[in-house]
Amino acid sequence: MKQKRRKLVAFLAMFIVLLTSSQLGIAKEWDFEPIDDVNKAWEIKFNIPLDGSSLTTDSVYILDGKGKHPVTLxxxxxxxxxxxxxxxxYEVGKQYMLMITGAVRANEGKALKTSVEVPFRVVNPTEKIIAVQSLTSGYLTTLTVTGSPDVHKVKVGTEEMRYKGNNRYQATLFDAKPGSTVTIYAYDESGKSLGTKQHKYE
Structure with missing residues (x-):
């Protein structure tokens, strides 16, 4: 009778990645996570026990833009x-990156095939437009806006953005110039303006 080989699976409030062979793969970046707790502790859950000796500040860590943010594992x-x-x-308004690398191993020796990067930013809970991200590929720029729960519509300039779920809105723009600035508008359920935010394309 063949024995089923178990795959190591990680969860971070959502499915993250399969941990399979000992070979590393390309890093995968997950959706931006806004948080409002400056002392937030992240919990990463796996489906089988880990080798504790593989958990170091070189295998699981947080980057703060200047280097590693001091953490306890x-x-x-x-x-x-x-x-x-x-x-x-953490500092309010600052962006961070939670890193989970291929150096993490299960007791039976399985390791991350694909490293995981989870970007997050500490936000002011009173803000209506929590975060704005832009990603440019060729002539197309994808703009993603995260709003507060009471935001029901978002516009970039005069264009209404598509709702993607989880308080996120998205629009694809043509030929956005790096360094140029765009205005984001947020509205409530009745169409009342909740505020604006300027975003500079990188």
Missing amino acids: QLTGNGNTVQVSPKVP
């Missing part, structure tokens, strides 16, 4: 959950 649960806690509070 703790293996909890049945050895299948990693808690990443900041030693120093």
Whole structure:
């Protein structure tokens, strides 16, 4: 009778990645996560126990734009959950990147085939337009806006953005010039303006 080989699976409030062979793959960046807790501890859950010796600040860490943000790693649960806690509070308005690398291994030796990058920013909970991101490929720029729960419509200039779920709105723009500025408008359910935000294309 053949035995089924178990694959190591990681969760971070959502499905992240399969941990399979010992070979590393290309890093995968996940959706931007806005948070409002400057002391937020991230919990990364796996479906099988981890090798605790593989959990170091070189295998799981947070980048703050200048280097590594100081964190504490703790293996909890049945050895299948990693808690990443900041030693120093995050700064409001600053963007960070949670990194989970291929150096993380299960007890049976399986490792991340694909490294994981989770971008997040600490936001002011009173803001209506929480975050704006733009990604340019060739002549096309994809603009993604994250709004507060009471935002029901978002426009970039005069164009209404498409709702993508999870308080996110998106629009594809043609020939947006790097360094140019665009205005984002947020509206409530009745169409009342909730505020604006300027965004500069990178």
